[in-house]
Amino acid sequence: MPVPQSAPGKASASYDVVVVGAGFAGMYMLHRLRGLGMTARVYEQGSGVGGTWYWNRYPGARCDIESMQYSYSFSDELQQEWDWSERYAPQPEILKYANHVADRFNLRSDIQFDTRVERAQFDEESHRWKIVTSDGDTVTAQYVVLATGCLSNARMPEIKGLDRFKGKVYHTGHWPHEAVDFTGQRVAVIGTGSSGIQSVPVIAEQASHLTVFQRTANFSIPARNAALSEEERQWFRAKYADIRYFAREVSRNGIYTEIPDRGALDDRDNERRARYEARWSSGGLTFMSVYNDLALDKAANDTAATFVREKIAEIVKDPATAKLLQPNSHPIGTKRICVDTDYFAAFNRPNVTLVDIKSNPIEEITAQAVRAGGKDYEVDALVLATGFDAMTGSVAKIDISGRDGLTLNQKWAEGPKTYLGLMSAGFPNLFIVTGPGSPSVLSNVIVSIEQHVDWIADCLSHMRAQGCEAMEASKDAEDKWVAHVNELAYATLYPQANSWYMGANVPGKPRIFMPYIGGVGPYRKICDEVAAKGYEGFAMTGAEQPRKLAASS
Numbered sequence: 001m002p003v004p005q006s007a008p009g010k011a012s013a014s015y016d017v018v019v020v021g022a023g024f025a026g027m028y029m030l031h032r033l034r035g036l037g038m039t040a041r042v043y044e045q046g047s048g049v050g051g052t053w054y055w056n057r058y059p060g061a062r063c064d065i066e067s068m069q070y071s072y073s074f075s076d077e078l079q080q081e082w083d084w085s086e087r088y089a090p091q092p093e094i095l096k097y098a099n100h101v102a103d104r105f106n107l108r109s110d111i112q113f114d115t116r117v118e119r120a121q122f123d124e125e126s127h128r129w130k131i132v133t134s135d136g137d138t139v140t141a142q143y144v145v146l147a148t149g150c151l152s153n154a155r156m157p158e159i160k161g162l163d164r165f166k167g168k169v170y171h172t173g174h175w176p177h178e179a180v181d182f183t184g185q186r187v188a189v190i191g192t193g194s195s196g197i198q199s200v201p202v203i204a205e206q207a208s209h210l211t212v213f214q215r216t217a218n219f220s221i222p223a224r225n226a227a228l229s230e231e232e233r234q235w236f237r238a239k240y241a242d243i244r245y246f247a248r249e250v251s252r253n254g255i256y257t258e259i260p261d262r263g264a265l266d267d268r269d270n271e272r273r274a275r276y277e278a279r280w281s282s283g284g285l286t287f288m289s290v291y292n293d294l295a296l297d298k299a300a301n302d303t304a305a306t307f308v309r310e311k312i313a314e315i316v317k318d319p320a321t322a323k324l325l326q327p328n329s330h331p332i333g334t335k336r337i338c339v340d341t342d343y344f345a346a347f348n349r350p351n352v353t354l355v356d357i358k359s360n361p362i363e364e365i366t367a368q369a370v371r372a373g374g375k376d377y378e379v380d381a382l383v384l385a386t387g388f389d390a391m392t393g394s395v396a397k398i399d400i401s402g403r404d405g406l407t408l409n410q411k412w413a414e415g416p417k418t419y420l421g422l423m424s425a426g427f428p429n430l431f432i433v434t435g436p437g438s439p440s441v442l443s444n445v446i447v448s449i450e451q452h453v454d455w456i457a458d459c460l461s462h463m464r465a466q467g468c469e470a471m472e473a474s475k476d477a478e479d480k481w482v483a484h485v486n487e488l489a490y491a492t493l494y495p496q497a498n499s500w501y502m503g504a505n506v507p508g509k510p511r512i513f514m515p516y517i518g519g520v521g522p523y524r525k526i527c528d529e530v531a532a533k534g535y536e537g538f539a540m541t542g543a544e545q546p547r548k549l550a551a552s553s
């Protein structure tokens, strides 16, 4: 198929679509837009493609979803030809894959790297967006697609004295491109979410001493990572049609795995233990799919949480350290469960110390130490594994104004409001890929990315066929969707945790459960039905009837 491309070189004037971000979402969006014959410009603040996999280069970074599934499905040739080397791909390999996709589909000519979108302003007369970039360019586009990622805005913790520290400071979400060698150094890791848990065992191998500062103990399941054999790859490849269908249409989380047929309390103690043992041995996120009520029923959840706590006590030799590492503050799975390689065992090493900063908070950072509980822990380097301003952080950094000059930050001041996680009322022709209110971070995100991108591309094609030039979520549909997202979330145990799903990790951020918990399969059906009913809940306006939109919102 001939691929229409926008003029290469300096952005000058106008495009059908401006896409923000060249991660997995932005790249696939560009590919689909070209297929529709639309002109598009992708702006990417990094110097390369890959999004989260471009930035998160910390030691031990790898995907917690199996590589054969954490990959694009839109091209059968691509999925048949790419060789994943391990069950869980390490970050460099995922980045290599992203670059391969960019080259294979010739995407780079429409991507402008090292460029941030600073501002986007909707013009109500022309129904077009005016976009201002960090290099001072102003371009216009009929549509803007925010493919900015859910976990791409690394968050520096507010710790007194951080700027006075004389050693090197690294954030896991913004890791340098050159190799970092901790050999012979005293290193501190602050934070024990997925990034901390993945990096601790690897840094421990290098550092002369590693001190881990833990505020909240986390549940983590062994990855059981291993090299993939050619046989295993071929098994997946032969079954890809079924696997991808299941992930998209049937599963709740975009992962090919058994669907549990019973609750945890339906089994006797020994049967339950045997099931948990089996999943612990096979490893990975699907530990939470042993039973169908682990996210719903506290008593059921307690059985899984107790099992993991017992495992931690078996692995960690020092009882006091084991006790500190046993999570007790939240039901298992209500903070994103971690998947590790030898995390708990790392605390058996003589060069690793755990410091409990829940009971003895960090007071300050001095020129050469982390001071907590009145004690100075002297270190040469600080690793901040303190997470992200998730789901809304990267959108909030762009100054977006819609109808009547209302900014998206003003509209979302009390929490993000979207219809289907795809659009926000008052912001016509602005789409969000895996936005708040969609399954996004509760799923194998590439499955959710492909679903959103396909939906948006089909929608643009429909608008073109109907001669529409603007589309907008109605406020009524949005209010109902936000209520639905909340109702489902509060029927689960998730809101019991101070998680980044709730915005609880960012001081001052509104506490609202942001992702849609109803499941990937059911969510897709809802989106498809909305489209089949002529984009129910959205108002579309043709060039000749511009007032209809304003009246409907």
Ligand code: N01
Residues within 6 Å of the ligand: 062, 063, 064, 065, 151, 157, 158, 159, 172, 190, 191, 192, 193, 194, 195, 196, 198, 215, 216, 336, 357, 362, 385, 386, 387, 388, 441, 500, 505
């Ligand atoms: O971030 P987090 P992350 N002082 O927010 C602590 C994805 N991911 O980068 O829990 C001291 O989970 C904070 O403590 P607390 C994955 O979806 C995927 O680890 O707030 N401590 C917590 O321990 C994941 O869920 C992979 O009490 C402070 C930690 O820092 C998401 O990204 C790999 C602090 C932050 O944990 C985020 O993970 C990595 C402070 N001021 C990440 N502020 C894959 O495997 C924060 N903390 C694909």
